[in-house]
Amino acid sequence: MDGGIHGDEVEGAEAIAHVFNEIDPQKLKGVYLGVPHLNLEGFNIGKRVASSIDYTAADMNRVFPGDDVSGKISTTIIAKYVKFFVEYADYWVTFHSGGNTLYLEPIACYTNTELDNVFGSLTYDMARCFMTPFLWRNNPGASKEGSKATMRGLSGVNKIAYICLEMGGNVMFGKDRNKIYDMCYDGIINLMNYLKMTDGDVPAFRGDTIDCDVNYLHVTNGGVYHPVKYIGERAKEGDLLGYVDDVLGNRIEECIAPYDGIVVGTWTPPVIQPREWSCIYGKIIEDKKTAELSNKI
Ligand SMILES: [Zn+2]
Incomplete structure (x- = not known):
């Protein structure tokens, strides 16, 4: 550990x-x-x-x-x-x-x-x-x-x-x-x-887990970061996930969903620096079992 x-x-x-x-x-x-x-x-x-x-x-x-x-x-x-x-x-x-x-x-x-x-x-x-x-x-x-x-x-x-x-x-x-x-x-x-290192029961694994491939998306410009899609929200390819404003309030960059997916994490402070991770974005693994589970959420 x-x-x-x-x-x-x-x-x-x-x-x-x-x-x-x-x-x-x-x-x-x-x-x-x-x-x-x-x-x-x-x-x-x-x-x-x-x-x-x-x-x-x-x-x-x-x-x-x-x-x-x-x-x-x-x-x-x-x-x-x-x-x-x-x-x-x-x-x-x-x-x-x-x-x-x-x-x-x-x-x-x-x-x-x-x-x-x-x-x-x-x-x-x-x-x-x-x-x-x-x-x-x-x-x-x-x-x-x-x-x-x-x-x-x-x-x-x-x-x-x-x-x-x-x-x-x-x-x-x-x-x-x-x-x-x-x-x-x-x-x-x-x-x-x-692993049987200790004697105890393992509870049933949760049935509502979302299985993903995950990418860390970058911004290229620094400024004020505005998340648009929040953690747990789904997006379609091309949707706006967030954007960056410069110091004068002009929108200088948009963070666009590269595929249909779900937001797993986000940049949290107001100010983001160039090349930082703006959005941690998952591509849901669409095997039958996980698709059934994630549709219930
Ligand atoms: Zn770490």
């Missing part, structure tokens, strides 16, 4: 620590390894990336598998994390969220069960243990065969059953704080029961 690789993403990190504090080691089968905040310096300053620890700020989630010879602290931390934690893992759960600038309706990323020759439907079930309203289907491994440059790639090479969670964001001040935290905490408990 890891959280806080981006220092402003605290939701899962809290749950990792609380579960650890409450585990009875006598009743635990296997080992629970948890790192609440991989990026502790980022956490200390409340930012995604800690520029204070390296001459050039590095996004810790972009430096896998790390190295401990370059002299960069962020890559050294990742190298140590891989060496002393990941190398021993059979299952791997990483928590993210929207941090300071995004809000994502909770979504759990799993590996396409039809393409996963190693684990079949295991990561799908691991993801469903978190009872998120959205699921995000990914292809196995890295986009470049054999690459360890991402957690997903490394998990593929090392044959670790891996899921990634995006859980809310901005929750310290939001109304959903407890809901998101509970989802993280309960999900870890459900998962350990599911």
